[in-house]
Amino acid sequence: CTSSSSNSHSTHVAMDANRVKRVSIEGNIAVGKSTFARLLQSAGEDxxxxxxxxxxxxxxxxxxSQTASNLLDMMYQDPQRWSYTFQTNSCMSRMRTQLQPPPERLLNAEGVAVQVFERSVYSDRYIFALNMFQLGCINSTEWAIYQDWHSFLVEQFGHQVELEGIIYLRAPPQKCMERLGRRGRMEEKQVQLDYLEKLHGQHEEWLIEKSTRLHFEHLTRVPILVLDAGMEFEKYLEVQATMITQVKEFFS
Ligand code: DCP
Structure with a gap:
C-alpha cells in the first residue's frame, strides 16, 4: 500500500505564522457549528x-481494498476497538487543515488574515479523546500514546496551531439531541442523550469552569466568547444579527 499527500498551493501566501489569526468554533455535536460558520462567512468580513x-x-x-472505510461509522459501531484510531485520524487531518496557509486575497490592509475553524486540535483532545478515555473506550496505554504525540506535534508546530480566540456555541444537550435527530447523519443514529451530556460536561469544564488540565500555556490565555446557541438561530434573523455583532465586537 502506498499513499501520498501534498498541501502546497501557489495562490496561498507563505506567511509569517503570527500574521494569521486563528479562531475556532467549539460546541457539542449538532449544536450548529457549520451553520454558524456559514453565517460568519456571509457576514461580510474577510x-x-x-x-x-x-x-x-x-x-x-x-x-x-475496493471500498473506502467509514471510520466515523466504525467508531460508533465499536468504540472500544476504533476510538483510538478514530481520534488519531481526526486529529491528524485537523492538524493538516489547521496548518494550511490562508489565500493571499484574505490579507487585510494590515497584512493580517483571519481563519475560522470548526473545532480544533484542542477539542479533539480535551473533549473527545479525553471523554473516550474516561468512558474506557481508549485504554490507558492508548491515552498515554495519544497525549504524547499530541503534545509533541502541538509544541513542534508552535504558533502555527495556536488560537487567538474561541467561540463557544453553548446549548442544552437536549437541544443538540433534537438537531442531531433532525439532520439524520447515518453514522450518528445510535448516539444517545447521555453521550451528548458527557460531551457538554467536557465543554463546560474546559471553556466555562476552566477546570480541565491543559498542557499548553497559550491555551490558558485564549479569549473565549460564549454564545447562546439554544435558540434556533438558523431561523431567526435578529438572533443571527446579535450573534454576529457579538463576534465582531469580540474580535475588534
Ligand atoms: N467526532 C469525534 N471525535 C472528534 C471529532 C468529531 O467523535 N475528535 C465526531 C462527533 C460527530 C462528528 O464527529 O459524530 C462531527 O462532530 P462535530 O461536533 O465536530 O461536528 P458537527 O457536524 O456535529 O457540528 P455542527 O452540527 O455543530 O455543525
Missing part, C-alpha cells in the same frame, strides 16, 4: 471559514 474534514473520516482509502 474571514476564511475552514470546515471540519469529516468527509475524510467517512471515506478512508487504504489503497488495499
Amino acid at each position: 474571514w476564511e471559514v475552514v470546515p471540519e474534514p469529516i468527509g475524510k473520516w467517512q471515506s478512508i482509502d487504504s489503497g488495499c
